[in-house]
Amino acid sequence: MTSEELARQDCAVTILGGPTAVIDIGGLRVVSDPTFDDPGSHGYLSKTKGPAFDENALGPVDVVLLSHDDHPDNLDVRGRAFADAAPLLVTGPLAAARFGERAVGLSSWTSHPVPRRDGGGELTILAVPAVHGPEDGQRDTEGHINCEVTGFVLSGEGLPTLYISGDNASIRTVAEVSRRIQNIDAALLHAGAARVEAKFDGRPLSMDGRRVAAAAAVLGAGVVVPAHYDGWSHFSEGLDDIQLAFLEAGLSSLLRIAPHGSWVALRP
Known part of the structure; x- marks a missing residue:
């Protein structure tokens, strides 16, 4: 983990580790699912690796996107403080x-x-649904499987559309999402096939490599960046599984892999 400054980019994303991504788009710096704690135990989950950059390296941040606040692998202690301080x-x-x-x-579809900050008008943040477990999982009183989880689509005039x-x-x-949103240029997909034995008989709570490849095919995005496949012990698949799934599906040209803390351009 380093605290050196993370340089600003034009329409690019970097994964810091776990689910945490920094997205520079439209002159704005957006951070999704901030997690900055050191490795250690978080109740029934265990963090095995810290982020490539800590929160002090990010400079002024304009927006934090939070898929959910129920689980520490998507919002840990320092991540919560970071989200609290965001404008x-x-x-x-x-x-x-x-x-x-x-x-x-x-709510979904709002x-x-x-x-x-680039003079181009507005960045639109659209909430889209997500299902944090198997389709037949028991739903809570709000209709959610496991808990409320929100995905996002970012778009604006002259900008790549990011899911x-x-x-x-x-x-x-x-x-x-693909039916409702036309021309998705890039997709940031949480992978890792997260499993917790006490939940849904240990079935995956997030996409495995094959489903990430299938999602890429359905979306038609020219750039696919995987996230949330390492840094925590409950992931049952890693980067090798994702790469193999894309190879077998004939979609390797879409996959963008870079060391954590390195930038990937969002334009195909």
């Missing part, structure tokens, strides 16, 4: 209620505009 936090309605009035809670899946295990949900 804008966008998440789902239940999570926003727990954060208070400063947070913007978006959006929030953010003025861009961020959040912790989603459902190809049906990816297909719904």
